[in-house]
Amino acid sequence: MELYVYNTLTRKKELFKPINPPNVGLYVCGPTVYGDAHLGHARPGISFDIMFRYLTFIGYKVRYVRNITDVGHLENDSDQGEDKIAKKARLEQLEPMEIAQYYTKRYLDAMDLLNVLRPSIQPSASGHIMEQIEIVEKILEAGYAYVSEGSVYFDVLKYQNDTNKYGILSNRVIEDMLQTTRELEGQHEKRNPADFALWKKAQPEHIMRWKSPWSDGFPGWHLECTAMSAKYLGEKFDIHGGGLDLLFPHHESEIAQSVCAFGHEPTNYWIHNNMITIAGQKMGKSLGNFITLEQLFNGTHKILNKAYSPMTIRFFILQAHYRSTLDFSNEALLAAEKGLKRLLEAQRNLKKISPSKENTVNINEINQKCLEAMNDDFNTPIVISYLFEAATIINRLIEGQEKIDEKGLEALNKLFDNWLFEILGIKDELSSNMMPTIEGLVKMIIELRQDARANKDWAKSDELRDKLASLGVKIKDSKDGVSWTLD
Amino acid sequence: MELYVYNTLTRKKELFKPINPPNVGLYVCGPTVYGDAHLGHARPGISFDIMFRYLTFIGYKVRYVRNITDVGHLENDSDQGEDKIAKKARLEQLEPMEIAQYYTKRYLDAMDLLNVLRPSIQPSASGHIMEQIEIVEKILEAGYAYVSEGSVYFDVLKYQNDTNKYGILSNRVIEDMLQTTRELEGQHEKRNPADFALWKKAQPEHIMRWKSPWSDGFPGWHLECTAMSAKYLGEKFDIHGGGLDLLFPHHESEIAQSVCAFGHEPTNYWIHNNMITIAGQKMGKSLGNFITLEQLFNGTHKILNKAYSPMTIRFFILQAHYRSTLDFSNEALLAAEKGLKRLLEAQRNLKKISPSKENTVNINEINQKCLEAMNDDFNTPIVISYLFEAATIINRLIEGQEKIDEKGLEALNKLFDNWLFEILGIKDELSSNMMPTIEGLVKMIIELRQDARANKDWAKSDELRDKLASLGVKIKDSKDGVSWTLD
Numbered sequence: 001m002e003l004y005v006y007n008t009l010t011r012k013k014e015l016f017k018p019i020n021p022p023n024v025g026l027y028v029c030g031p032t033v034y035g036d037a038h039l040g041h042a043r044p045g046i047s048f049d050i051m052f053r054y055l056t057f058i059g060y061k062v063r064y065v066r067n068i069t070d071v072g073h074l075e076n077d078s079d080q081g082e083d084k085i086a087k088k089a090r091l092e093q094l095e096p097m098e099i100a101q102y103y104t105k106r107y108l109d110a111m112d113l114l115n116v117l118r119p120s121i122q123p124s125a126s127g128h129i130m131e132q133i134e135i136v137e138k139i140l141e142a143g144y145a146y147v148s149e150g151s152v153y154f155d156v157l158k159y160q161n162d163t164n165k166y167g168i169l170s171n172r173v174i175e176d177m178l179q180t181t182r183e184l185e186g187q188h189e190k191r192n193p194a195d196f197a198l199w200k201k202a203q204p205e206h207i208m209r210w211k212s213p214w215s216d217g218f219p220g221w222h223l224e225c226t227a228m229s230a231k232y233l234g235e236k237f238d239i240h241g242g243g244l245d246l247l248f249p250h251h252e253s254e255i256a257q258s259v260c261a262f263g264h265e266p267t268n269y270w271i272h273n274n275m276i277t278i279a280g281q282k283m284g285k286s287l288g289n290f291i292t293l294e295q296l297f298n299g300t301h302k303i304l305n306k307a308y309s310p311m312t313i314r315f316f317i318l319q320a321h322y323r324s325t326l327d328f329s330n331e332a333l334l335a336a337e338k339g340l341k342r343l344l345e346a347q348r349n350l351k352k353i354s355p356s357k358e359n360t361v362n363i364n365e366i367n368q369k370c371l372e373a374m375n376d377d378f379n380t381p382i383v384i385s386y387l388f389e390a391a392t393i394i395n396r397l398i399e400g401q402e403k404i405d406e407k408g409l410e411a412l413n414k415l416f417d418n419w420l421f422e423i424l425g426i427k428d429e430l431s432s433n434m435m436p437t438i439e440g441l442v443k444m445i446i447e448l449r450q451d452a453r454a455n456k457d458w459a460k461s462d463e464l465r466d467k468l469a470s471l472g473v474k475i476k477d478s479k480d481g482v483s484w485t486l487d
Numbered sequence: 488m489e490l491y492v493y494n495t496l497t498r499k500k501e502l503f504k505p506i507n508p509p510n511v512g513l514y515v516c517g518p519t520v521y522g523d524a525h526l527g528h529a530r531p532g533i534s535f536d537i538m539f540r541y542l543t544f545i546g547y548k549v550r551y552v553r554n555i556t557d558v559g560h561l562e563n564d565s566d567q568g569e570d571k572i573a574k575k576a577r578l579e580q581l582e583p584m585e586i587a588q589y590y591t592k593r594y595l596d597a598m599d600l601l602n603v604l605r606p607s608i609q610p611s612a613s614g615h616i617m618e619q620i621e622i623v624e625k626i627l628e629a630g631y632a633y634v635s636e637g638s639v640y641f642d643v644l645k646y647q648n649d650t651n652k653y654g655i656l657s658n659r660v661i662e663d664m665l666q667t668t669r670e671l672e673g674q675h676e677k678r679n680p681a682d683f684a685l686w687k688k689a690q691p692e693h694i695m696r697w698k699s700p701w702s703d704g705f706p707g708w709h710l711e712c713t714a715m716s717a718k719y720l721g722e723k724f725d726i727h728g729g730g731l732d733l734l735f736p737h738h739e740s741e742i743a744q745s746v747c748a749f750g751h752e753p754t755n756y757w758i759h760n761n762m763i764t765i766a767g768q769k770m771g772k773s774l775g776n777f778i779t780l781e782q783l784f785n786g787t788h789k790i791l792n793k794a795y796s797p798m799t800i801r802f803f804i805l806q807a808h809y810r811s812t813l814d815f816s817n818e819a820l821l822a823a824e825k826g827l828k829r830l831l832e833a834q835r836n837l838k839k840i841s842p843s844k845e846n847t848v849n850i851n852e853i854n855q856k857c858l859e860a861m862n863d864d865f866n867t868p869i870v871i872s873y874l875f876e877a878a879t880i881i882n883r884l885i886e887g888q889e890k891i892d893e894k895g896l897e898a899l900n901k902l903f904d905n906w907l908f909e910i911l912g913i914k915d916e917l918s919s920n921m922m923p924t925i926e927g928l929v930k931m932i933i934e935l936r937q938d939a940r941a942n943k944d945w946a947k948s949d950e951l952r953d954k955l956a957s958l959g960v961k962i963k964d965s966k967d968g969v970s971w972t973l974d
Binding site: 468471 | 506507510511550576578579582605607608609611613614615616621697720721722724921928932951955960973
């Protein structure tokens with residue numbers, strides 16, 4: 001069976017062939033760490049986590065690099081004037097690295113809660129200034145960049161004239177780009193408004209600055225990904241991922257930089273996750289629907305009816321294909337919460353099933369269909385639909401409507417272990433080191449309730465049932481005994 | 488009240504006066520991240536966490552920098568020869584950054600479990616090569632370093648002749664150093680065996696390498712701390728900390744580097760934590776007593792009788808002054824576990840105390856004594872002894888042998904919040920989001936047991952008590968009702 005992935009560059013699904021199997025190099029654009037992680041971070045985090053997990057599951061040795069953009073544009077109070085700033089003690093000044101590390105930790109904590117695996121390497125832009133300067137030098141040598149007033153710009157028109165490549169990823173036509181480019185700081189230094197900065201001279205109040213052959217300054221944003229992907233994955237690697245919003249100018253410019261510095265494009269497969277909307281609208285601070293992941297987990301944003309657990313969010317995101325748009329609403333999240341609960345309850349009920357001599361269900365077929373879905377460009381919603389099918393089978397097995405033999409039961413257990421937990425990366429949020437204690441206590445109370453029922457003390461029995469319910473423990477009487485679930 | 492700290496440089500306790508109050512700059516040598524965190528990491532982690540917490544508590548704005556040493560000495564398989572190594576795809580090669588980030592995460596996870604706060608900034612050596620090269624250039628310019636076969640060495644004899652400072656921290660005499668220096672790689676390049684590398688030319692098989700004016704190579708180990716402390720705290724900062732094992736040559740060499748590059752010593756206060764022994768012996772891989780923190784928390788090392796929780800380890804370390812040696816043994820850890828349990832139970836029992844009109848206890852005096860102990864060079868064992876005194880008061884209050892008024896009760900609550908939790912950094916490992924459920928279930932069972940006792944069904948009552956005990960819930964009947972504790 002072979003894996004097909006949708007390549008944004010060619011606009012088709014292509015057979016995935018790594019350059020140096022079994023190694024796979026995966027580079028994904030990571031967060032800018034000058035603010036809290038928000039809903040917009042959850043989707044690329046989870047989408048590429050799925051690819052990392054699945055590629056590993058099918059036997060590849062994946063080196064997954066996701067950068068940290070920490071070269072920010074923080075400035076000292078410019079009212080103070082250059083002299084005063086220079087005289088200020090280092091300790092009294094704002095330290096960008098302190099802010100960056102604070103938000104990096106917050107971002108990683110949120111990703112941990114979402115059960116997003118840590119990438120193999122998370123290099124930071126500020127830690128790779130030398131490597132970025134080297135690439136600027138190479139592009140200058142190749143003749144596709146120029147120095148202007150201490151800054152270095154990439155010469156987009158020359159590159160386009162020589163290679164006809166600017167726009168190959170985003171399908172933009174350069175004439176359109178020129179017309180739509182707004183007047184920004186430093187535009188007068190450029191030969192052409194479409195040119196982008198490889199190195200910027202720092203203004204006196206700019207805090208993050210390094211020495212370079214051109215000025216004390218800082219690298220342009222597009223450059224860090226070219227430098228760090230080349231350093232850790234090689235100048236040509238397998239997959240470059242990111243959000244669809246990064247297609248232009250960021251990824252388009254990365255291609256241009258690689259072509260001029262290394263003589264070829266950086267990657268064989270460009271993969272982009274689609275965007276999230278909230279109740280049909282784009283997320284934005286001005287629209288009042290900007291939700292941080294913390295607000296989502298705590299339910300503290302005004303447009304949320306309640307808190308949604310990290311696993312609810314993860315499951316909700318996986319219920320759509322990564323290339324589809326995805327709309328967040330309370331209704332949709334509630335539905336995801338319910339669906340996930342059903343799957344997890346079915347998985348917990350697995351231990352109640354005893355193998356039979358007969359077998360009336362086909363688990364291997366479900367496993368096969370899950371593989372086919374993932375091999376078709378990581379189609380997680382289809383995988384989830386088959387897991388729901390398996391949950392139905394579990395319920396029918398418990399009710400005695402189907403039979404399963406030992407081998408089948410093993411396959412059914414493995415189906416959930418592999419697909420729900422390992423590949424989809426769901427974890428049972430109820431499991432905790434306190435669970436054995438809770439299970440023991442609930443069992444004691446259920447036995448005491450059975451005593452009351454044996455004595456026909458129905459009032460006591462009901463009272464215990466209600467008290468348990470108020471603690472979130474719901475019990476269900478059936479002919480096979482008493483079962484319970486915890487909310 | 489004023490804070491006194493023991494300064495290793497002067498061998499006395501000195502009044503602590505920061506350079507730019509209320510700012511305090513604190514630099515501590517962090518871990519080398521090419522192996523698992525072990526017992527030897529716990530003590531500096533916790534000792535300087537206490538200083539960070541206490542300085543913050545008394546009102547300072549602390550910038551705490553702890554470096555990550557990730558410039559390691561990993562080598563490609565040198566049998567392959569330079570050519571083959573160069574031809575190998577980047578992805579097929581060992582990537583030091585991947586290993587470094589793996590162990591950095593393991594280290595930080597262990598520190599999180601020990602409730603060690605994250606420092607403000609954790610800069611990595613590999614991310615600050617430019618800054619290190621700049622300092623090498625300064626020392627060369629000052630005439631205290633020389634280039635030899637692509638490497639740069641610090642000229643210890645010239646420094647000693649001009650300044651008479653080499654040895655001021657470690658009290659070593661240079662003649663002794665020369666005699667005890669072993670023959671190591673690169674010694675023939677040095678003018679003198681005591682000279683140390685500022686920059687080393689990389690051998691072909693050496694993986695971590697950067698361009699420099701002298702060679703493709705990597706910085707010497709002592710250099711990173713000079714570069715990163717200067718970058719984030721200034722060329723002169725308040726406190727430099729680390730383990731006593733770093734006194735020579737590491738810290739001695741840092742002083743030499745700062746004196747030559749900046750014209751003065753780097754810090755006003757040198758603070759060193761003492762070492763840990765295990766059953767009286769030094770810890771070492773050859774002695775079979777090398778214990779990782781994970782083994783300690785899981786009890787999986789052969790010399791451990793059981794697992795010890797991170798808070799037991801933390802409490803144990805705090806029961807000795809940071810400048811005393813500390814010997815780990817099962818007996819000592821068990822005693823710490825018992826002591827901590829006593830304190831935490833007393834703190835949990837606080838909510839059972841009702842304020843009275845009378846007051847027979849003096850909580851403010853205990854608080855005052857805790858402050859005095861911490862102001863005397865962070866004397867945590869004395870603080871703990873006063874908390875035990877407060878625990879005794881709580882027990883006497885519950886038994887009615889003492890009385891406390893509303894204000895006193897507030898002070899008693901605050902005493903534990905401030906000293907046990909905020910400053911000593913202990914957390915109650917039993918608290919979990921499952922605790923309300925457990926409390927509710929236990930309450931139900933205790934009520935059912937009271938019903939059984941009301942019916943004189945002593946057998947049932949005992950059965951429930953025993954079943955609870957088997958789940959770790961111990962109940963205690965007294966004239967005031969039933970109380971319980973969870974193991």
